Amino acid sequence: xxNESETEISSLGEFGLISELTRDxxxxxxxxxxxxxxxxxxxxxxxxSGKRTLVTTDLLLEGIHFDLTYTPLKHLGYKAAVVNFxxxxxxxxxxxxxxxxxxxxxxxxxxxxxxxxxxxxxxCEHYGVDLVGGDTSASVTGLLxxxxxxxxxxxGSIVRxxxxxxxxxxxxxxxxxAAYMGLQLLERxxxxxxxxxxxxxxxxxxxxxxxxxxxxxxxxxxxxxxKKLGIHPTAMMDxxxxxxxxxxxxxxxxxxxxxxxxxxxxxDYQTAVMAEELNMNLVTAAxxxxxxxxxxxxxxxxxxxxxxxxxxxxxxxxxxxxELGSCLVSRDGNELEIRAQGWNAFKPQQQ
Amino acid sequence: xxNESETEISSLGEFGLISELTRDxxxxxxxxxxxxxxxxxxxxxxxxSGKRTLVTTDLLLEGIHFDLTYTPLKHLGYKAAVVNFxxxxxxxxxxxxxxxxxxxxxxxxxxxxxxxxxxxxxxCEHYGVDLVGGDTSASVTGLLxxxxxxxxxxxGSIVRxxxxxxxxxxxxxxxxxAAYMGLQLLERxxxxxxxxxxxxxxxxxxxxxxxxxxxxxxxxxxxxxxKKLGIHPTAMMDxxxxxxxxxxxxxxxxxxxxxxxxxxxxxDYQTAVMAEELNMNLVTAAxxxxxxxxxxxxxxxxxxxxxxxxxxxxxxxxxxxxELGSCLVSRDGNELEIRAQGWNAFKPQQQ
Numbered sequence: 006x007x008n009e010s011e012t013e014i015s016s017l018g019e020f021g022l023i024s025e026l027t028r029d030x031x032x033x034x035x036x037x038x039x040x041x042x043x044x045x046x047x048x049x050x051x052x053x054s055g056k057r058t059l060v061t062t063d064l065l066l067e068g069i070h071f072d073l074t075y076t077p078l079k080h081l082g083y084k085a086a087v088v089n090f091x092x093x094x095x096x097x098x099x100x101x102x103x104x105x106x107x108x109x110x111x112x113x114x115x116x117x118x119x120x121x122x123x124x125x126x127x128x129c130e131h132y133g134v135d136l137v138g139g140d141t142s143a144s145v146t147g148l149l150x151x152x153x154x155x156x157x158x159x160x161g162s163i164v165r166x167x168x169x170x171x172x173x174x175x176x177x178x179x180x181x182x183a184a185y186m187g188l189q190l191l192e193r194x195x196x197x198x199x200x201x202x203x204x205x206x207x208x209x210x211x212x213x214x215x216x217x218x219x220x221x222x223x224x225x226x227x228x229x230x231x232k233k234l235g236i237h238p239t240a241m242m243d244x245x246x247x248x249x250x251x252x253x254x255x256x257x258x259x260x261x262x263x264x265x266x267x268x269x270x271x272x273d274y275q276t277a278v279m280a281e282e283l284n285m286n287l288v289t290a291a292x293x294x295x296x297x298x299x300x301x302x303x304x305x306x307x308x309x310x311x312x313x314x315x316x317x318x319x320x321x322x323x324x325x326x327x328e329l330g331s332c333l334v335s336r337d338g339n340e341l342e343i344r345a346q347g348w349n350a351f352k353p354q355q356q
Numbered sequence: 357x358x359n360e361s362e363t364e365i366s367s368l369g370e371f372g373l374i375s376e377l378t379r380d381x382x383x384x385x386x387x388x389x390x391x392x393x394x395x396x397x398x399x400x401x402x403x404x405s406g407k408r409t410l411v412t413t414d415l416l417l418e419g420i421h422f423d424l425t426y427t428p429l430k431h432l433g434y435k436a437a438v439v440n441f442x443x444x445x446x447x448x449x450x451x452x453x454x455x456x457x458x459x460x461x462x463x464x465x466x467x468x469x470x471x472x473x474x475x476x477x478x479x480c481e482h483y484g485v486d487l488v489g490g491d492t493s494a495s496v497t498g499l500l501x502x503x504x505x506x507x508x509x510x511x512g513s514i515v516r517x518x519x520x521x522x523x524x525x526x527x528x529x530x531x532x533x534a535a536y537m538g539l540q541l542l543e544r545x546x547x548x549x550x551x552x553x554x555x556x557x558x559x560x561x562x563x564x565x566x567x568x569x570x571x572x573x574x575x576x577x578x579x580x581x582x583k584k585l586g587i588h589p590t591a592m593m594d595x596x597x598x599x600x601x602x603x604x605x606x607x608x609x610x611x612x613x614x615x616x617x618x619x620x621x622x623x624d625y626q627t628a629v630m631a632e633e634l635n636m637n638l639v640t641a642a643x644x645x646x647x648x649x650x651x652x653x654x655x656x657x658x659x660x661x662x663x664x665x666x667x668x669x670x671x672x673x674x675x676x677x678x679e680l681g682s683c684l685v686s687r688d689g690n691e692l693e694i695r696a697q698g699w700n701a702f703k704p705q706q707q
Contacts, residue, residue: 012466019492025466026473032486034452036508039488046488048453050508054403062489062504064457068496101385102399106415106502115363115376122377135383137390137397138413140502141370145419149495151457151502153413157387157401 042258043166044092044242045156057163059156061092067147075191075206078117080219081150082124088245089154090132091223091298095243096165098158099225102137103129106151108144121150132223162237164302169240169259173303173324176238178227178317180271181248182287185294186279187211187218193283213275221298227317228300234311238302247295250345252331255303262329265322265343268336292333292343393609394517395443395593396507408514410507412443418498426542426557429468431570432501433475439596440505441483442574442649446594447516449509450576453488454480457502459495472501483574513588515653520591520610524654524675527589529578529668531622532599533638536645537630538562538569544634564626572649578668579651585662589653598646601696604682606654613680616673616694619687643684643694 014022027041038057039047045059065071065085073081086103093100105125109118129136134154190211198204208215224243231238240255248270256263272291280287303324304312312320322334332340365373378392389408390398396410416422416436424432437454444451456476460469480487485505541562549555559566575594582589591606599621607614623642631638654675655663663671673685683691 010467014460014464014466014469014494017466022466022469022492023490026469027487030477030480030487032488033484034486036452037486037488040486041489046453046455048488048506050401050407050409051403052405052407054405056401056403058401058409058506060453060455060489060504060506062455062457062491062502064459064491064493064502066459066493066495066500069459069494101387102397102411104397104411104413104504106413108415108417108420108500109365113365115365115368115373116361118365118373118377126381129381133384135385135388135391136378136381137383137388137399138392138411139374140413140415141373142415142417143365143420144417144500146497149417149459149500151413151415151491153411153455153504155399155409155411155506 039165044095045098047096047163055160057158057160059093059096059098059158060153061089062151062153063089063092065150067149072195073148074195076219078120079124079127082121083128083220085150085152086125086128086134087132087221087223088298089152090128090134091243091245093154093156094223094225094228095241095300096156096158097162097228097241098156100132100134100154100156102135102155104137104153105139107139107141108149109141110144110147113148132225164238164241165258166240166242166255167258169255169261169303169324170305171261171324171326172306173239174306174309174312174320175263175265175301175303175322175324176312176315176318177244177248177271177299177301177321178224179297179299180273180276181244181297181299182280182291182294183214183217183273183276184221184296185290186276187214188296189283189285190214190279191218211275211279213273214279218296221296223298224300224317230315230317234314236304236308236311238304241300241302244297244299244301245295247293247345248301249292249343250295251301252343253345255301256327256331260327262325262327263322263331264325264334265332266334269319269321271319390516395446396449398447398514406511408509408511410444410447410449410509411504412440413502413504414440414443416501418500423546424499425546427570429471430475430478433472434479434571436501436503437476437479437485438483438572438574439649440503441479441485442594442596444505444507445574445576445579446592446651447507447509448513448579448592449507451483451485451505451507453486453506455488455504456490458490458492459500460492461495461498464499483576515589515592516609517591517593517606518609520606520612520654520675521656522612522675522677523657524590525657525660525663525671526614526616526652526654526673526675527663527666527669528595528599528622528650528652528672529575530648530650531624531627532595532648532650533631533642533645534565534568534624534627535572535647536641537627538565539647540634540636541565541630542569562626562630564624565630569647572647574649575651575668581666581668585665587655587659587662589655592651592653595648595650595652596646598644598696599652600643600694601646602652603694604696606652607678607682610675611678613676613678614673614682615676615685616683617685620670620672622670
């Protein structure tokens with residue numbers, strides 16, 4: 006517990022902590038073109054060839070990010086790799102290499118770790134990525150996975166969070182909230198089955214929710230379609246912490262506001278049914294659930310005609326001047342200020 | 357505990373586990389020049405410019421790799437960064453960027469993490485490295501630090517573990533065993549002070565051992581001297597798991613044997629005094645203690661005259677044909693087979 010003169014980390018949250026820690030830091034190498042604060046760092050190791058190297062890293066901890074009572078190790082490995090690939094695509098790049106570090110407590114056997122690795126290697130194969138290194142250690146409690154991904158991009162195809170401009174159109178790929186609902190479903194069945202050895206969870210008709218939670222994919226097809234249509238987004242990021250949180254990142258970093266329309270938020274039928282069954286607000290789940298790994302991006306108004314042809318993403322709103330703030334426009338026309346209610350790993354959780 | 361059909365990880369150890377996991381993996385990207393199995397992966401993102409990108413990663417876990425009862429957080433941050441820089445120098449490269457991921461349990465405050473970061477940033481400043489990203493999360497228990505370092509090297513200056521040849525000379529920088537003796541000293545004083553609030557540990561005259569354990573440096577001065585003298589080592593790696601373990605890596609990867617002479621193993625006076633005080637075998641400590649972060653390298657016999665001028669490293673033996681095995685030649689002329697007794701994090705520890 007913190008003394009009076011000390012600051013609890015939960016009071017800052019993850020983004021506040023990172024900004025506090027890196028505030029005074031200045032880069033000294035000319036190969037560092039972009040440091041902390043986007044989906045990836047951008048490095049220039051190519052001289053004048055116009056290629057850039059992207060670097061991103063994600064940490065997954067047992068008991069915080071995953072629960073092995075309902076997460077198969079192979080799926081976990083696949084997801085640990087894919088969430089990093091997603092960050093590289095979200096910068097307009099292509100993932101090429103990963104390193105994987107594992108901390109492994111004594112309850113895991115070689116066979117367990119082989120399962121985990123089978124998932125990592127499957128993701129690598131599927132996305133054309135090479136596993137090039139890592140570190141492996143015993144851990145005191147539980148499993149931890151730290152993945153770093155290296156990608157490449159042409160200088161001109163890199164999309165940062167900071168390029169959105171007033172009147173740009175806001176798009177999001179796929180649909181939102183399903184991974185969150187998948188997690189709610191898994192938690193409910195875990196609780197229902199607690200202590201019963203022969204318990205059979207009931208997932209019929211909810212396969213999509215489970216897939217979104219347990220085996221997400223990175224949207225390289227969206228990047229391919231943007232390229233095919235000749236659309237260059239002005240800002241882009243992947244939706245990992247929830248649409249609200251990501252919209253606020255883009256608006257903050259681009260110094261703009263936005264209007265996003267409730268009726269345009271893409272939501273799958275199974276997500277809606279599950280929200281009703283759990284008596285949860287569907288739009289809140291879609292805006293704040295997180296772990297969607299969809300791509301959120303902005304397109305200049307002048308490219309509207311090209312963007313209308315997108316089959317993988319949907320127009321959900323537009324960028325405004327910063328003084329208009331960031332709002333969700335409800336079906337009845339009310340403007341609700343968007344607040345980041347994305348998941349804060351440092352917030353004390355109710356058990 | 358493992359069933360009969362399952363395999364305990366401790367039975368393979370870290371290197372066995374990695375080799376089991378990555379056995380069937382083939383790289384698909386032409387930018388991947390060297391994957392798992394050396395101090396760094398070697399990537400080519402430079403086209404034909406002859407530059408290479410190096411990647412290495414290390415995981416440090418509380419309760420496994422460090423004990424915060426005697427490790428100041430600032431020192432820990434410094435060390436977490438430096439051990440990665442050491443891997444880049446050990447390939448003949450220069451570290452340029454790092455990412456730092458942290459898992460932080462609830463007993464840590466913002467002030468604690470600021471201390472840790474102050475150490476990381478001090479190391480970055482000292483070695484000219486940029487902090488470009490990371491991930492930060494709550495953890496269920498303790499602190500974990502996952503660092504990935506990106507470096508660069510000219511294609512021609514990269515040194516792998518696999519290039520040692522029969523008759524090459526074996527050199528090691530600095531001295532060995534001091535970090536291990538520092539750890540023994542810290543552990544002894546921790547036990548002596550257990551439960552005593554006003555206990556003052558006695559470290560007088562042992563400052564060097566503490567420094568080697570708590571605040572190691574990466575030997576970029578050795579790399580600079582090699583360059584100045586025009587010496588290009590045939591094989592090189594840093595001594596993190598102990599000289600025995602690293603010699604066996606070079607001999608295995610280069611398909612050679614070696615003779616290393618006990619009387620030539622560099623050992624500091626404080627290390628020798630401490631070993632005697634603790635009634636430990638000094639040579640065993642120097643050969644197997646680990647965490648020295650010195651550079652072990654081989655030089656062709658033809659460069660002997662240049663290598664004689666080295667002030668940062670010392671000749672300790674020579675490379676032989678593989679059928680002669682890897683041996684330590686004792687002071688009385690006996691040949692003792694070198695076995696890796698380096699630290700195995702997966703081995704059940706006596707508490």
